[in-house]
Structure formats: structure tokens, C-alpha cells
Amino acid sequence: MKTRTFLTLILLLMRQSFSLCRPQCHICEQTMWNCSRQNLREVPVAPSVLITELDLSFNRLETIMKDDFLAYGGLRSLILTRNKIKTIHELAFDPLIDLEKLDLSLNQLNTLCSRWFKNLCSLQYLNLLGNNYKTLGQGNLFQPLKKLKTLYFGGLYLRSVRKGDFSGLRGLEELFIDGKKLQDYAQGSLRQIGPISQVTLGLNGPFMMNLTLVEVLLSDVVHPNTTLTFTDTWFFSVYQMLPFKVVYTGGTTGLAFKNVNITISAGAALLHHLSDSSVTMLTVEDTNFQLRSLDPVMSVPDMDHLQSVVVKNVNVPQFYSFPALLVMHPLLKVARRFTVLNSKFFALPCQSSALFSKPEYIDISGNILSDFALSEMMCYGKGVLWNLQTINVSRNHLLSINSQLFTKLNKLENIDMSGNAFHSMPETCNWPLSLRFLNLSSAHLTRVTSCLPQSLRILDLSNNDFTVFNIELPFLRELYISGNKIGSLPDGGLYPRLVSLSIRNNNLQTFSDNNLNDYNNLKSLEAAYNTYVCSCDFVAFMTSDLTKHRVRIRDDLKSYICDSPDTARGQSVADVSLSVFECHKVLSSSLLCSGILAVFLLIAGLCHKFSVVWYMRMTWTWLRAKRKPKLKEGELEYDAFVSYSEMDSGWVEAHLVPELEQSEPPLRLCLHKRDFVPGGWIVDNIMDAIERSHKTLFILSQHFVRSEWCKYELDYTHFRLFEQNDDRVVLILLEPIDKKAIPKKFCKLRRVMNSRTYLEWPGDDDQIARFWQSLRTAIERPVTDDGSLIDFTGNLII
Structure with a gap:
């Protein structure tokens, strides 16, 4: 361990010295460096971080030098496929002591060198396919690879496999041999490895020209624990099927054909050789069935041992020209599991279905089955396939949900009808009481009805178009309704045994602890990618410890995205931070309204205290009066x-009115009690009286300064008449008034008393006559020598 660490440090220190003339790669993802398809001609400079995966595929490398991987000591995976590599220095891979995967496929290597693998003690996967070598080196090529589990080798140029080529390999689990032009195989070469779980053979040339080689090779790899796969091969004659008798003697249980072409007669011959074998699983994938006019039509024996048949991506271009069902009949009669995927399967007559009693699992998805064809296959619900437990008819051309076809199948538990274009669902249906799983996803359903069976444990209605789901299913344990338009969680009371709920990508806006508590047994919830309203309660609920709610949120919290409010739109619930106002809208609104009401009440109180309304009305009245023409003295x-x-x-x-109005010459006074217009607004009366009077006489007393209306009259008089500094105001002081004691609201009175002289009511009776004389002088309008009146400006009044 110390030696390995020291060597890694030395390699890291040497990295800098090789970085001046080497190309660089700039696509690095954590510990994986993807340098694929960058037109590189040399191994690039190692990055500054230690990486474990390096992909150099699809470049133009031709030579691997001794020091190319000195700075890559930590690699566990090296992909060099699809280059033009012709030579590799024998010490090039020595620094890669931790390498577990090496892919050298599809290059131009003419020879293989055992020295390459000397230090690759950790290697588990090796791919040498598609190179130019004819043999596997000089021998003992794989001797150091004690941990190798997967080996791919061969290609167009491989000619010979010798007995010592696989020495040292003991734990191999998967083997792929491309021997389409293999000419020589030493018997026992692969047997020394021991049983291999997966063996894939591409032996097109030997199957055409050297069946003995095929038989010898098969005898080395067949084993009861081995699954044998044949690929890239033409099987066009009965004679080519002779080597498969080795499969019978070797006890192989799994047999597969991928990417092959086979005639109907060759297929029948194959089944003859397998009729008494131990094969329990037969797979045919990416295959073309052909009919040749010279081929005899062979009968097909029964195969009672067969358990599973898989037909995937199979093309039958002349389906109507030969009895294809002749091959299928014996398989369907005995196989318990039968799969036909994406093979344009469109019909199975009722008479044929009636012969099949053993199938427990049928998967015919991805075909072109119609409603009529399914009805025919199920004999219109009269009862066939009595042991059937699972049927998959998804992704066909079905247009209606016909539960009557399955009603009599008492063992049927699982039905998958997804991917069809049903659009609607019948109001009621008759399903077998044994049904536990039903898949109606991606079926364009706009409404869900009571057609759903009450016995269901698992129901998948994902990716449809319905908005409400409220069907009572008392035994349901798992419900998948993602990809619809549902606006709220279904009523938990309808699903008392529900354990798992998936409701992703709907129109769900919120849910809470109360919603989840309606589900008595719910443990798992997936509800991401909905249009959530991220209220404070919802955010707090989602970011709290949900374990106390008994429900586990199985999808990433980052995928719960807010749609509103606008300040949080597009953010993850985990990242949202809401203000106090958003979190307590009712309280905040109440406080705000209370504050606004308090301000209004305060303003109203101040307006009342300072008579703002009165002053506004007075100002408006004054503005109207100001626009009127001023009365002349004679008016x-x-x-x-x-x-x-x-x-x-x-x-x-008692004093003022008799003295002024009853003396000679009499003066006419305007008194509010006597002369104001009844019913008129008092301000209008005051302003009108002042406008029509030569003078305004203020009787000042302690009572006056406490009177609001006296204040208003004084304000208006000062406002209206003293704007031009005239002398139309006369002040009479009935009793002494201290100017400092005058209230602040009478500020204009103080200003007038400071700027104008005033008459004082005398306390001495001897001074009363003089007082009245002075008052009359102040009030009387001046007259000319001829008796005409003149106004205070000196103009003659007619």
C-alpha cells in the first residue's frame, strides 16, 4: 500500500514535465474526463485533479507511448474505442495499477502483447473486439488478469484460437467471441476457464463452412449454468442446426438469438434438436424470419420443459406466405411466460388461444393489436388462457376498455393497458375478482369512473387528462396519478389502506399536515413539479421534519417549485424566504387597516379641533365672493x-343699538339675530353681511375670545378686508383683556390689537358721551359740503 501511494505521488509530480507539448481536453466532470470526439492525435495532458475515468473514444490516436499515462495513476476506467491505434508500447499501461475497465475495441492492432497487462491486476473488463489481430498473441496473454470477469475478443481478422490462449483465467462471467471468420479452434481452450454465465458467439462463417469447429467450440462452453447467445449469423438450412445437439447434451438452460436471420425450416429444425433438452428460456431478438421456397415445412415437436419465450423486435416480412403459427403453437402450449415485443403482432385466432392452457404471463406490448383482434384472441370473453396471471397489451391500437374479455379469468392479477388511445372509460365494468394491478397510464383519459375494480392494490393512471380523482378503492395500496390536471390531493378517506401516492406534475397548489393525516397508512409521497402557492404555512410544512408526519417525501425537495407569489416564482420551496407580511396576511392587514383608521381618526380629530372643514368651506365661499364685483359705497x-x-x-x-340707530342722524347696524337670512349657511350670512357693511364692529370681551363664531367672523374680516390694508374694522373693548391671555386661536385678534387703535368702554359715566361720539365718528361715512356721501377712498358717491 505504501509503495502504491509513493508511486502515485511520483506520477503526480512528473505530470508537469509532460504538459508543454501535449494537447489538452476541457470537458471534465468531477472525476470523469470526457475527451471523446475531439480529434485528438495524442493522449491529452492530465488535469490538475485526480480522475478515475478517461474517455478517449472516437479520436485519431495511432500510437500509445510509454509515458502517455504516467500522470493517470488513479484511473479505474480507460476507453480507447474507435481510434486508429496500431501500436501500444509494452509498458504503456504499467502506471494504471487500479484500472478496472479497458476498452481497446475497433482499432487497428495487428498483434496483442501479454506485457500490456502485466501490472493490470485489478482489471475486470477487457474489450479487444474489432482489431486486426489473427491470434491472441504469443500465448498466456491473459495470465496476469486474475480478476477479469468480462472478456470481449475477435473480429473480422481472427483466424485461430489456441489451447493456451486463456490460461490463467478462472473467474470469467461473461465472454463474447466474434469469430465470423474463425478457421481453427483448439478443443478444450475455453473449457479450462470453467463454467461461464453468459457466452455470446458470432460464428457466421463457421456455421456456413465448418460445423465441426462450431460443435467443438460449443462443447467447451455449454453448461447448465450458462446462457448461450448467438449473434450476427445466418441460419438458412436444416443442416446448420446440427451443432445444437451439443446444447442438449451439455444441459444449457438459456438460449438466445440476437440480430440473426433464420428461415422457418431452420427454426423448426432447431426446435427438434431442443425438444428433449434442458432449455427453459428461449429469446429471439432483432431477428428476421425468412421463407425459402425450397425449404420443407417441418412439424414442430412439443417442448414440455420450456418455461419462457421472448420475441422482441422480430420481423416477419412474408407473414402471410408461410405458416408462422406452426412454429409458435408448440411454444405457446407449454411456455408459462410468453413475450412478443414490437414485432407487429396483430392477430391470434380464438381456436389457437383455446389450445393454450399453461401461459401465466403474456406480454404483447408495442404491437398493432386492435380491439377486434384482442377480442378474437380472448375468444370474446368466453374463457381461454385459464392460468393467466399477467397480461400486457400496452402500446397497441386499442380504442376501448373491454373488461368483459377478462371477467372469467379467476387467476388474473395484473393487466397493463397503458399507451392506448381510450379517451373515455365506461361507467361500469366487470373485472375478475382476483385483479390486483391495473395500468391505464398514457391512455388520453379525461374522466375516471366507477369502472375501476374495487379489488385493486396498485393503480397507475399517470399521464392522462382528468382533473378530479374521487373513486373509492378500499384495498388500494399504491396510486400513481402523475401527469394529469388534478388540483388537490384525493380524499384520503376513500383509500384507507393507501401506502404510496405519486401525484407529480399536476395542478396541485398546496397540501398540509391535515391533508396527509386523512390517509391512515400513507408512508410515501411524490408530489414534485406542481404549481405550488408557496404560502408561509406550506413552506414551513415542507421544510420541517416530515418524519413526524409519518409520510416520507421521496422526490428531491429541490423539485418542489413555487408558482406564486411573484417574489418566489421559479424558486425551490427549500430556498424560499417570505416576509412577515406575507406570512401573516390577516394580522398584517388588520394592523395596517387599524393604522390607517387611526390616522383617519387623528386627522378627523385635528380637523374638528382646528375647524379645518369650516375653514375649507369658508375659503371656498371667499373665493366665490372674491370673484363677485366689489360693492360701491352707495350700494x-x-x-x-x-x-x-x-x-x-x-x-x-341695551346700549349700542339705541345709541346708534335712534340718534340723529341714525346709523343702520347689521345684527345676526335680526338681519341674517333664515335657513342660510351662517358663513354665507357672515360674509354677505360684511360685504354689505361700511364698517365691521367687533365688541371685544372675555366672552368674545371664547366664542368660536366670533373667531370665524374675525378671521374672515381679517382675511377679506385687510388684504389691502384698509381701515374698515372698528374694535370696542368692553372690558380689559390681557393680550398675552388671548387664546392662540385668536392670533389674528392679537395682531389686529397690536396694529390698530381701539375704543374702550369707559368705566366713568362722564366719559360715555365722548365714547359714543368717537364711535359714531369712526362708523359714519364722510359727507361733502352739498350733503353727498364720499367713500373712504375720496370718490364722490351719487
């Missing part, structure tokens, strides 16, 4: 508008 109706507090009305009515 004024009153000498003075009196603004006073209701508490001072006694003084006004």
Missing part, C-alpha cells in the same frame, strides 16, 4: 356689521 346697505358674543348681547341691545 352698501349697512353702516356697520356688529360682531359680538351672545353673552354680550345685553350690552349691544
